[in-house]
Amino acid sequence: GAGVSQSPSNKVTEKGKDVELRCDPISGHTALYWYRQRLGQGLEFLIYFQGNSAPDKSGLPSDRFSAERTGESVSTLTIQRTQQEDSAVYLCASSLLGVRNSPLHFGNGTRLTVT
Amino acid sequence: DQQVKQNSPSLSVQEGRISILNCDYTNSMFDYFLWYKKYPAEGPTFLISISSIKDKNEDGRFTVFLNKSAKHLSLHIVPSQPGDSAVYFCAASYTGANSKLTFGKGITLSVRP
Numbered sequence: 433g434a435g436v437s438q439s440p441s442n443k444v445t446e447k448g449k450d451v452e453l454r455c456d457p458i459s460g461h462t463a464l465y466w467y468r469q470r471l472g473q474g475l476e477f478l479i480y481f482q483g484n485s486a487p488d489k490s491g492l493p494s495d496r497f498s499a500e501r502t503g504e505s506v507s508t509l510t511i512q513r514t515q516q517e518d519s520a521v522y523l524c525a526s527s528l529l530g531v532r533n534s535p536l537h538f539g540n541g542t543r544l545t546v547t
Numbered sequence: 548d549q550q551v552k553q554n555s556p557s558l559s560v561q562e563g564r565i566s567i568l569n570c571d572y573t574n575s576m577f578d579y580f581l582w583y584k585k586y587p588a589e590g591p592t593f594l595i596s597i598s599s600i601k602d603k604n605e606d607g608r609f610t611v612f613l614n615k616s617a618k619h620l621s622l623h624i625v626p627s628q629p630g631d632s633a634v635y636f637c638a639a640s641y642t643g644a645n646s647k648l649t650f651g652k653g654i655t656l657s658v659r660p
Contacts, residue, residue, distance in 0.1 A: 472652070
């Protein structure tokens with residue numbers, strides 16, 4: 433069956449530009465997560481959606497980062513005025529019920545490079 | 548601060564031998580632990596989990612051991628196979644934190660044929 437799909441797979445952008453990263457979760461998965469992995473680091477939590485609501489946004493590093501989810505399906509992570517420290521692999525994951533009840537299924541990520 | 552620590556960045560073992568990957572945590576509220584495996588250019592995939600009410604969970608070649616008093620867990624792979632070569636992440640969560648897992652930095656395992 434279809435897994436979590438992320439697009440684009442790679443994105444190179446100039447400092448100061450805005451970028452949008454897309455995630456299509458597994459159909460029926462109510463929970464959706466965004467993580468990022470900077471070079472040499474572990475996975476860093478950004479935001480969690482339950483349905484279309486985001487009860488936990490505590491990982492968003494600054495107000496330049498925002499995310500939305502619609503139709504309890506697709507999610508978009510937007511980074512405004514990108515900075516070089518935003519360069520990372522951005523990973524989306526979905527889960528049927530949430531991390532304590534069902535495993536996270538990750539997409540292959542979007543590699544963002546800010547020049 | 549790193550609440551989940553994987554202090555050894557890499558491990559190399561011979562095919563057929565045991566691989567032992569270690570993980571330490573600092574947050575005593577953590578009560579659910581998982582291991583994820585990641586190949587290059589792919590997202591992590593779930594491998595095995597353990598609740599704090601247990602001290603061992605086994606699934607085929609993979610066994611996770613939990614020592615709560617030491618705040619330490621380990622993943623044993625027996626026998627190791629070349630296809631096991633990947634990055635392994637330890638992750639943890641606690642009751643009420645359905646929102647997220649806290650991950651370590653990962654350990655790169657290389658299994659030599």
